[in-house]
Amino acid sequence: MLFTRGLSVGYDHALVSNIDLDVFPGDIIGIIGASGIGKTTILRTLAGLIPPFRGSLEHSLVKNGELGYIPQRLGLVRHASVEHNVALGARATARKPPAGTSNRQWKATVTREAINAMGLTEKTREPVRRLSGGQQRRTATARTLAQRPRIILADEFLSELDAENVEMVFGAIHRLVKEDGSALVVVEHNVERAFRYCTRVLRVRDGRLHPVQGGESE
Numbered sequence: 001m002l003f004t005r006g007l008s009v010g011y012d013h014a015l016v017s018n019i020d021l022d023v024f025p026g027d028i029i030g031i032i033g034a035s036g037i038g039k040t041t042i043l044r045t046l047a048g049l050i051p052p053f054r055g056s057l058e059h060s061l062v063k064n065g066e067l068g069y070i071p072q073r074l075g076l077v078r079h080a081s082v083e084h085n086v087a088l089g090a091r092a093t094a095r096k097p098p099a100g101t102s103n104r105q106w107k108a109t110v111t112r113e114a115i116n117a118m119g120l121t122e123k124t125r126e127p128v129r130r131l132s133g134g135q136q137r138r139t140a141t142a143r144t145l146a147q148r149p150r151i152i153l154a155d156e157f158l159s160e161l162d163a164e165n166v167e168m169v170f171g172a173i174h175r176l177v178k179e180d181g182s183a184l185v186v187v188e189h190n191v192e193r194a195f196r197y198c199t200r201v202l203r204v205r206d207g208r209l210h211p212v213q214g215g216e217s218e
């Protein structure tokens with residue numbers, strides 16, 4: 001559903017080169033690597049937010065609204081409620097409501113389900129700026145769940161979460177990937193976690209993206 005050939009990413013110079021990446025339905029791909037090495041730049045390029053530095057990037061089967069991006073800096077509307085922020089995801093979806101359900105009704109349901117799945121039911125009407133860092137991350141994840149994308153690109157979205165919340169957030173994403181046949185590409189600074197949750201782990205090093213086997217150390 002997402003393919004790159006000889007893709008280089010970067011701003012004024014290439015940070016990571018010759019990326020040949022195939023993302024298939026059901027994939028959970030972890031990208032690890034040192035800080036400042038270009039992981040976020042890879043994700044932003046895959047999301048279409050910055051142009052490829054060189055080479056090609058193809059989103060097949062992915063229409064508008066079918067790609068969900070969870071940025072490292074969350075981009076939430078801070079003065080607005082959790083509900084408002086999550087509803088923005090529901091609004092961006094490419095999906096159609098089931099027969100017999102009005103669009104409005106369905107989006108309200110999808111929003112509520114995503115909020116519940118992220119354990120934020122009690123915070124529904126709370127302005128985002130009053131939430132903890134972890135709760136804000138869960139709000140951003142709920143926004144993406146409500147969008148029901150085919151591909152989720154998530155940048156260190158488990159940061160600031162305690163172990164229990166990591167399980168909850170990852171469990172919800174896992175279900176979405178399995179039920180919808182979607183895919184997840186996640187930048188993860190915690191290497192052990194990447195191996196635990198991902199079906200494939202890639203490491204950025206020396207300007208290249210290398211496959212890593214489970215258990216392989218630094």
Ligand SMILES: Nc1ncnc2c1ncn2[C@@H]1O[C@H](COP(=O)(O)OP(=O)(O)O)[C@@H](O)[C@H]1O
Pocket residue numbers: 011012015033034035036037038039040041042
């Ligand atoms: N908008 C930008 N313009 C130019 N350089 C940038 C920009 N954003 C990030 N960089 C630089 O690109 C490099 C890689 O950054 P980034 O992809 O965020 O790394 P990582 O996510 O692996 O920590 C850094 O040196 C950073 O300063």
Ligand SMILES: [Mg+2]
Pocket residue numbers: 039040041072155
């Ligand atoms: Mg980063």
